[in-house]
Amino acid sequence: MATVVVIGETVRVTGFRLAGVVVLPADTTDAARAAWNRLGDDVAVVILTPEAAEAVGEQATERLTVVMPP
Numbered sequence: 001m002a003t004v005v006v007i008g009e010t011v012r013v014t015g016f017r018l019a020g021v022v023v024l025p026a027d028t029t030d031a032a033r034a035a036w037n038r039l040g041d042d043v044a045v046v047i048l049t050p051e052a053a054e055a056v057g058e059q060a061t062e063r064l065t066v067v068m069p070p
Contacts, residue, residue: 003042007035007056008049012068021047029055039063 006016010025017023022043026032032048032055039046046065053060053067060067 001042002044003040004045004047005039005043006047007032008047008052008068012049013047016047026052026055032056036060 003022004020005022005024006013007024007026009027013023013025024035024038026035029051032052035052036046036056036059044064046060046063048056048060048065048067050067050070053065
């Protein structure tokens with residue numbers, strides 16, 4: 001089964017757990033990059049906060065990603 005993951009600042013991503021999304025809090029640029037690099041092959045969609053998207057950069061094109069509005 002495919003997994004949906006959200007990466008970003010704790011305060012913005014915690015609520016996604018209620019929808020069954022895997023939450024990877026990342027309050028720093030390095031934490032966002034590390035979370036991205038830990039993603040498994042079963043991850044189908046990644047939701048990123050704008051700050052996490054900036055941290056991940058060009059790697060974000062490797063998977064189906066959605067960036068939250070600011």
